[in-house]
């Protein structure tokens with residue numbers, strides 16, 4: 001028995017190399033696991049489950065196929081926070097809350113996208129709070145697809161400009177917040193993505209040895225974690 005974890009693929013039509021790597025990964029690797037956890041930012045952008053095209057249909061078909069061998073879980077990232085139950089149920093996966101605690105091989109594991117850990121980024125946390133409000137989401141989703149596309153594009157431009165002037169530390173997780181939430185959740189393993197800084201960090205939580213494993217974004221390399229009863233390893237493979 002094994003579990004597989006990925007995040008931050010940022011799938012988009014303009015990167016067919018990453019889409020192909022993902023489809024191959026589902027067939028060759030993820031389908032051999034009992035469970036696949038997609039920890040957010042599967043897509044570069046998402047403006048609602050009703051915005052459909054051939055590209056999205058291809059991904060949905062691949063997820064449905066994988067779902068025959070592997071149970072798939074997803075938690076929303078900051079790019080695809082609008083993926084909802086319609087796309088989830090038609091693609092054969094289940095949406096988890098962020099954060100989620102799951103028992104895995106006798107151990108409690110904390111799963112997050114990772115954006116909640118970036119507590120130093122006050123502007124982003126304020127936007128996150130607004131955009132996760134059901135009322136804001138209803139209003140947004142009731143706009144025409146064209147209007148939503150324009151708003152999403154403008155938000156992206158503003159966010160890009162803000163990101164360029166933010167300090168590196170602000171864009172990373174707050175170590176204090178990592179310890180706080182791990183202690184509060186009584187876990188010794190945290191798995192997340194978002195920061196695009198793939199690495200396994202040995203830390204201490206409640207004076208006990210603990211680990212925080214950060215998944216990488218898919219670009220020149222694809223990143224995943226493979227967990228079984230005896231090990232939990234961050235792995236990568238070349239895409240281009």
Ligand SMILES: [Mn+2]
Pocket residue numbers: 008040041077078079113115193194195
């Ligand atoms: Mn993210």
